[in-house]
Amino acid sequence: xxxxxxxxxxxxxxxxxxxxxxxxxxxxxxxxxxxxxxxxxxxxxxxxxxxxxxxxxxxxxxxxxxxxxxxxxxxxxxxxxxxxxxxxxxxxxxxxxxxxxxxxxxxxxxxxxxxxxxxxxxxxxxxxxxxxxxxxxxxxxxxxxxx
Amino acid sequence: xxxxxxxxxxxxxxxxxxxxxxxxxxxxxxxxxxxxxxxxxxxxxxxxxxxxxxxxxxxxxxxxxxxxxxxxxxxxxxxxxxxxxxxxxxxxxxxxxxxxxxxxxxxxxxxxxxxxxxxxxxxxxxxxxxxxxxxxxxxxxxxxxxx
Amino acid sequence: xxxxxxxxxxxxxxxxxxxxxxxxxxxxxxxxxxxxxxxxxxxxxxxxxxxxxxxxxxxxxxxxxxxxxxxxxxxxxxxxxxxxxxxxxxxxxxxxxxxxxxxxxxxxxxxxxxxxxxxxxxxxxxxxxxxxxxxxxxxxxxxxxxx
Amino acid sequence: xxxxxxxxxxxxxxxxxxxxxxxxxxxxxxxxxxxxxxxxxxxxxxxxxxxxxxxxxxxxxxxxxxxxxxxxxxxxxxxxxxxxxxxxxxxxxxxxxxxxxxxxxxxxxxxxxxxxxxxxxxxxxxxxxxxxxxxxxxxxxxxxxxx
Numbered sequence: 294x295x296x297x298x299x300x301x302x303x304x305x306x307x308x309x310x311x312x313x314x315x316x317x318x319x320x321x322x323x324x325x326x327x328x329x330x331x332x333x334x335x336x337x338x339x340x341x342x343x344x345x346x347x348x349x350x351x352x353x354x355x356x357x358x359x360x361x362x363x364x365x366x367x368x369x370x371x372x373x374x375x376x377x378x379x380x381x382x383x384x385x386x387x388x389x390x391x392x393x394x395x396x397x398x399x400x401x402x403x404x405x406x407x408x409x410x411x412x413x414x415x416x417x418x419x420x421x422x423x424x425x426x427x428x429x430x431x432x433x434x435x436x437x438x439x440x
Numbered sequence: 441x442x443x444x445x446x447x448x449x450x451x452x453x454x455x456x457x458x459x460x461x462x463x464x465x466x467x468x469x470x471x472x473x474x475x476x477x478x479x480x481x482x483x484x485x486x487x488x489x490x491x492x493x494x495x496x497x498x499x500x501x502x503x504x505x506x507x508x509x510x511x512x513x514x515x516x517x518x519x520x521x522x523x524x525x526x527x528x529x530x531x532x533x534x535x536x537x538x539x540x541x542x543x544x545x546x547x548x549x550x551x552x553x554x555x556x557x558x559x560x561x562x563x564x565x566x567x568x569x570x571x572x573x574x575x576x577x578x579x580x581x582x583x584x585x586x587x
Numbered sequence: 588x589x590x591x592x593x594x595x596x597x598x599x600x601x602x603x604x605x606x607x608x609x610x611x612x613x614x615x616x617x618x619x620x621x622x623x624x625x626x627x628x629x630x631x632x633x634x635x636x637x638x639x640x641x642x643x644x645x646x647x648x649x650x651x652x653x654x655x656x657x658x659x660x661x662x663x664x665x666x667x668x669x670x671x672x673x674x675x676x677x678x679x680x681x682x683x684x685x686x687x688x689x690x691x692x693x694x695x696x697x698x699x700x701x702x703x704x705x706x707x708x709x710x711x712x713x714x715x716x717x718x719x720x721x722x723x724x725x726x727x728x729x730x731x732x733x734x
Numbered sequence: 735x736x737x738x739x740x741x742x743x744x745x746x747x748x749x750x751x752x753x754x755x756x757x758x759x760x761x762x763x764x765x766x767x768x769x770x771x772x773x774x775x776x777x778x779x780x781x782x783x784x785x786x787x788x789x790x791x792x793x794x795x796x797x798x799x800x801x802x803x804x805x806x807x808x809x810x811x812x813x814x815x816x817x818x819x820x821x822x823x824x825x826x827x828x829x830x831x832x833x834x835x836x837x838x839x840x841x842x843x844x845x846x847x848x849x850x851x852x853x854x855x856x857x858x859x860x861x862x863x864x865x866x867x868x869x870x871x872x873x874x875x876x877x878x879x880x881x
Contacts, residue, residue, distance in 0.1 A: 310628060312468055312621040316461040316516055322797040322846075323459060323771070326764030327606040334604060334664070344605075345664035356763040360801045369463055370628070370639035405763075457775060458785075459768040469650040469699075470624070473617030474753040481751060481811070491752075492811035503616040507654045517775070517786035552616075606762055610755040610810055617753060663757055 298392055302378040303336040309371045319366035325401055326359055329391040332377035333405070336389065340379075341423040352418055354387070354407040361403035371395050382425050385409045385417040445539055449525040452482040456518045466513035472548055473506055476538040479524035480552070483536065487526075488570040499565055501534070501554040508550035518542050529572050532556045532564040592686055596672040597630040603665045613660035619695055620653055623685040626671035627699070630683065634673075635717040646712055648681070648701040655697035665689050676719050679703045679711040739833055743819040744777040750812045760807035766842055767800055770832040773818035774846070777830065781820075782864040793859055795828070795848040802844035812836050823866050826850045826858040 307328060315321040337344045344354065367373055373395055380388040386408055393401040411418045454475060462468040484491045491501065514520055520542055527535040533555055540548040558565045601622060609615040631638045638648065661667055667689055674682040680702055687695040705712045748769060756762040778785045785795070808814055814836055821829040827849055834842040852859045 308625070308628070310621060310624050311462050311464075312470060312624055314463040315458050316463065316465045317458075317794065317796065318463045319796075321459055322800055323764050323767030326767065327604060330604050330606055330764070331602070334602070343664060353758065355758065355760075355804070355807075357804050358802065359763055359804075361799065363796070363798050363800075366796075370637060455772070455775070457768060457771050459771055464647065464649065466649075469653055470617050470620030473620065474751060477617070477751050477753055478749070481749070490811060500611065502611065502613075502657070502660075504657050505655065506616055506657075508652065510649070510651050510653075513649075517784060605756050605758075606764060608757040609752050610757065610759045611752075612757045615753055 298376045299378050302376040302392075303332070303339045305332045305335040305375045305377070307331060307373045307375060309367055309369055309373060311369055313367075314369050317366075319368055322361070322363060325361050325363070325393060325403070326405075328373065328375050328393055329359075329361075329377070329389075329403065329405060332375035332391050333389050336377040336379070341421070347421070348412055351412045352421065353410050353412045353415075355410060356405050357386075357408050358406035359403070360405075361401055363401045365398065365400045367393060367395060367400050373400070379424070380404065382420055385419060387420055387424060445523045446525050449523040449539075450479070450483040450486045452479045452522045452524070454478060454520045454522060456514055456516055456520060458516055460514075461516050464513075466515055467518075469508070469510060472508050472510070472540060472550070473552075475520065475522050475540055476506075476508075476524070476536075476550065476552060479522035479538050480536050483524040483526070488568070494568070495559060498559045499568065500557050500559045500562075502557060503552050504533075504555050505553035506550070507552075508548055510548045512545065512547045514540060514542060514547050520547070526571070527551065529567055532566060534567055534571060592670045593672050596670040596686075597626070597633045598668050598670045599626045599629040601625060601667045601669060603661055603663055603667060605663055607661075608663050611660075613662055614665075616655070616657060619655050619657070619687060619697070620699075622667065622669050622687055623653075623655075623671070623683075623697065623699060626669035626685050627683050630671040630673070635715070641715070642706055645706045646715065647704050647706045647709075649704060650699050651680075651702050652700035653697070654699075655695055657695045659692065659694045661687060661689060661694050667694070673718070674698065676714055679713060681714055681718060739817045740819050743817040743833075744773070744780045746773045746776040746816045746818070748772060748814045748816060750808055750810055750814060752810055754808075755810050758807075760809055763802070763804060766802050766804070766834060766844070767846075769814065769816050769834055770800075770802075770818070770830075770844065770846060773816035773832050774830050777818040777820070782862070788862070789853055792853045793862065794851050794853045794856075796851060797846050798827075798849050799847035800844070801846075802842055804842045806839065806841045808834060808836060808841050814841070820865070821845065823861055826860060828861055828865060 313320045313324045334344055376392045378390055380390045388404055388406050390404045392399050409418050409420045460467045460471045523539045525537055527537045535551055535553050537551045539546055556565050556567045607614045607618045628638055670686045672684055674684045682698055682700050684698045686693050703712050703714045754761045754765045775785055817833045819831055821831045829845055829847050831845045833840055850859050850861045
């Protein structure tokens with residue numbers, strides 16, 4: 294459960310609506326996977342074509358594994374920051390790590406593993422070069438620093 | 441807010457998970473539209489081809505209006521009954537009415553209006569005859585009566 | 588289905604994740620009620636205490652009616668703007684109207700009616716004066732104008 | 735990713751609504767955690783007091799870890815079967831394993847780890863004896879066998 298967030302992480306802000314909470318008064322555990330998705334979307338937009346663009350170009354990245362470690366609950370109206378960074382990418386698979394933070398405190402961490410597939414055939418396809426680890430260039434600076 | 445449920449209504453049971461609740465301790469208001477959808481799916485399955493089958497045959501029923509009146513909250517672990525019935529169907533539109541009940545008490549009522557469109561062109565299409573009001577034949581009896 | 592958005596409307600931006608879409612390729616109809624909630628939260632934050640603060644002070648605004656008219660679908664990765672404004676507020680009830688826009692085009696409109704209740708007893712309570720129509724003062728200017 | 739489902743597993747049926755799908759035409763990856771919750775609820779109801787009853791008695795089981803391996807996608811209108819079984823339970827923690835099946839094919843597997851906490855103080859509490867592994871007695875037979 295290492296939470297060292299690398300410089301290459303892209304950070305996304307998100308305000309928690311009532312919809313995300315459950316009767317325990319906290320964000321429902323399944324909704325963290327949507328937070329992770331929001332952060333992945335911004336990671337891709339910041340480092341290459343957006344995921345929407347990638348799909349239009351014929352590639353998809355379905356999730357084949359997801360993992361979350363919950364430390365401290367997020368709550369209604371929290372302004373969260375979700376950090377996402379590419380951890381590994383080779384062949385037809387990549388791993389994105391995420392951390393959910395509130396005021397610098399890490400609330401949850403986790404990862405998703407993605408297969409790269411052809412959007413039409415749904416068969417394995419090579420990751421685009423900009424997504425492969427070797428070629429991964431973190432965006433210079435970060436316009437949305439942690440508060 | 442008339443809640444007379446006609447004999448033709450099809451009733452679906454649903455157990456409320458934690459996921460559907462919010463921090464007010466009740467089912468989040470937006471989730472009633474998913475309850476309505478579950479009931480519509482069973483209404484169609486009981487009275488004609490399933491909606492899945494209808495889509496495979498090239499027709500879609502996107503929602504163009506939704507309305508819910510909330511009377512009393514549904515809660516975690518409630519075993520709800522959702523009644524759905526066809527209220528009107530002509531040309532390229534139909535209205536489905538729904539009521540959410542718990543132990544015979546009406547918790548919410550509402551409706552959805554649907555356009556019938558061609559799945560490929562997304563242009564208006566005539567409702568299939570089995571969905572038109574004239575031809576609507578309620579299923580004989582009801583294997584899932586209200587408790 | 589009047590979509591004249593008043594000057595007093597507060598506008599919130601929202602990027603659509605994959606999570607909000609359905610197999611029709613568009614935002615699922617029930618998720619518009621979460622969009623409405625996001626906009627109401629920002630309306631309240633901009634015009635008085637936030638809803639979170641209001642609950643801490645002992646008042647709740649459960650939804651007793653919701654209505655949506657869908658015109659044109661929102662899609663994945665759309666950057667939506669949701670406008671919310673107070674339409675009516677007296678006694679123990681208020682109505683908030685919402686419009687979902689993309690690049691100035693109105694995709695959906697609707698409203699929610701809320702009862703004001705005591706958070707502990709859940710019995711009707713007077714709306715706070717800042718929420719009553721007479722006292723409603725639109726925020727000066729709008730830092731998030733429509734693009 | 736062993737999918738041997740033990741005899742002690744409790745199986746729950748679930749029909750996939752449109753709401754659960756995404757624009758890839760499959761069940762959104764985050765929604766599997768709600769499927770897991772539905773199955774855990776039925777596991778508890780079948781083997782001891784329901785989770786709702788457990789909360790009323792002052793204990794909560796917040797999730798501290800969740801993991802899902804996705805093999806093959808679930809789709810709209812699928813009638814899924816979700817198997818859940820207690821894997822480990824000692825002190826203040828327990829692990830529940832789940833498998834999502836369609837017509838006997840395993841679509842996804844995973845687990846959740848839960849902390850047992852006092853509902854009021856939210857501090858660690860001993861698992862109730864009926865939830866501890868030693869005392870775990872699988873229900874005799876299974877009224878909902880795999881099809």
